[in-house]
Amino acid sequence: MAFRIKTPGLATTVQDQGRFGHYNVGIPQSGSMDQYSAELGNALVGNSVQDAVLECTYVGPALITDHHVVIAITGAPVDIKVNGMPRPQWTRLRLNAGDELSFGVIQGGTRYYIAVSGGIDVPEVLGSRSTYSLGVIGGFKGRKLETGDEVAIGDPINNRTLSAVEAVPENFRPVFTKEQVVRIVLGLYDHRLSVEGLDNLLHGEWTVTPVADRMGLRYSGPGVTWKDREQPFGAGSDPSNIVDAGYAVGSIQIPGGTQPIILHRDAVSGGGYAMVATVISADMDLVARAAPGTATTFRAVSQHEALSAREELSDRKNEAWAAVGATR
Amino acid sequence: MAIIVSPLPGIFYRKPGPGKPPFANEGDTIVIGQTVGIVEIMKQFTEIQSDVAGVLQSFEVDDGAMVNPGDAIIVIHEG
Numbered sequence: 001m002a003f004r005i006k007t008p009g010l011a012t013t014v015q016d017q018g019r020f021g022h023y024n025v026g027i028p029q030s031g032s033m034d035q036y037s038a039e040l041g042n043a044l045v046g047n048s049v050q051d052a053v054l055e056c057t058y059v060g061p062a063l064i065t066d067h068h069v070v071i072a073i074t075g076a077p078v079d080i081k082v083n084g085m086p087r088p089q090w091t092r093l094r095l096n097a098g099d100e101l102s103f104g105v106i107q108g109g110t111r112y113y114i115a116v117s118g119g120i121d122v123p124e125v126l127g128s129r130s131t132y133s134l135g136v137i138g139g140f141k142g143r144k145l146e147t148g149d150e151v152a153i154g155d156p157i158n159n160r161t162l163s164a165v166e167a168v169p170e171n172f173r174p175v176f177t178k179e180q181v182v183r184i185v186l187g188l189y190d191h192r193l194s195v196e197g198l199d200n201l202l203h204g205e206w207t208v209t210p211v212a213d214r215m216g217l218r219y220s221g222p223g224v225t226w227k228d229r230e231q232p233f234g235a236g237s238d239p240s241n242i243v244d245a246g247y248a249v250g251s252i253q254i255p256g257g258t259q260p261i262i263l264h265r266d267a268v269s270g271g272g273y274a275m276v277a278t279v280i281s282a283d284m285d286l287v288a289r290a291a292p293g294t295a296t297t298f299r300a301v302s303q304h305e306a307l308s309a310r311e312e313l314s315d316r317k318n319e320a321w322a323a324v325g326a327t328r
Numbered sequence: 329m330a331i332i333v334s335p336l337p338g339i340f341y342r343k344p345g346p347g348k349p350p351f352a353n354e355g356d357t358i359v360i361g362q363t364v365g366i367v368e369i370m371k372q373f374t375e376i377q378s379d380v381a382g383v384l385q386s387f388e389v390d391d392g393a394m395v396n397p398g399d400a401i402i403v404i405h406e407g
Contacts (some may be wrong), residue, residue, distance in 0.1 A: 010369070010370070010372060010374065011370060011372070022358060057370070058336040058369065058397065059335050059336050059339065059374070097363055098333070105333065105335050105397050105398050106335075106336070106396070106397045107398070210337060210338050210368070210369050210394060212370070213370040213371070233360065291337055291396070291397075292337045292369075292394065292396070293337070293396060311407070
């Protein structure tokens with residue numbers, strides 16, 4: 001069983017929940033950028049939460065299945081076509097051998113997901129099937145898909161019966177807008193910002209630039225200024241430089257004080273820029289959905305609020321799985 | 329009249345590179361599949377190709393401007 005890739009789309013990669021435990025040696029976690037949407041695709045097709053999906057970025061692939069399969073497309077809104085005929089999103093779809101799946105123009109957000117019953121069957125590398133393109137690790141030969149690739153599909157779990165619910169109810173589908181409020185926890189280096197710099201970060205409006213990918217998203221906006229200091233030995237000369245340190249996933253750095261960058265799932269694990277804040281884990285999917293031009297404000301929350309938000313998201317995922325008659 | 333839209337967000341360029349001539353100009357005869365511009369996103373350049381034949385009537389986006397998915401880029405007078 002396989003998908004034959006007719007046209008690959010812009011950057012279609014195999015992703016799962018991510019590759020954990022190797023960040024200390026510079027291997028980022030990778031995994032689906034919008035975990036919530038990817039997960040619910042798996043829920044619809046009777047997979048486990050760990051199964052791998054195809055992540056499509058802006059422009060999706062055209063592919064042909066060589067076997068009858070059950071699929072679901074979740075994530076950013078897009079027109080779905082099977083043999084040229086429209087099909088619904090967030091809904092279980094059945095393809096016959098020889099059917100062609102293709103997509104129209106994306107209508108918002110950044111990424112949509114193709115989940116298939118049985119999961120995408122590529123070898124695990126360091127415990128994950130996720131593609132880390134920069135490191136040529138995991139996924140399909142460590143890279144994005146290309147024309148002519150045959151992407152293997154796993155055996156559905158014990159041919160298990162699918163739930164009676166065919167679609168994710170509307171109230172469990174994320175909203176894809178061009179305005180976002182992203183919650184952050186300040187630190188470790190917010191003390192390096194001037195009073196106005198911190199005020200700009202927290203009350204300014206920041207816009208996602210086209211320089212945004214799986215490694216990180218760059219924003220334009222009012223910029224920030226820093227407190228004066230003599231740069232310590234080992235730090236670069238710009239006030240945004242620090243002596244090299246580890247970067248948290250979701251941390252925000254502002255090279256030169258002009259354009260903040262949020263590091264995402266394929267980011268480097270360390271470097272010499274001051275991290276003024278970190279996006280809370282519960283809002284990382286939200287950031288992943290931000291298309292260029294998205295107007296963003298950052299709202300500071302406490303670590304306690306961040307942990308509560310993480311629990312709430314986990315509860316919401318469980319509820320969403322239950323709403324499609326599946327167990328997470 | 330046919331409108332060529334961008335399938336993806338990014339920066340629209342009329343030329344394949346600095347100092348090179350544009351892919352196409354107003355008044356040019358365009359054939360199906362001809363590249364009329366490129367959009368840059370995620371360090372990748374995606375060629376925008378015409379799906380109709382005709383005469384290039386106008387550019388709806390400036391060279392170097394940002395486009396969103398579905399934005400009109402070029403109007404072509406078919407025939």
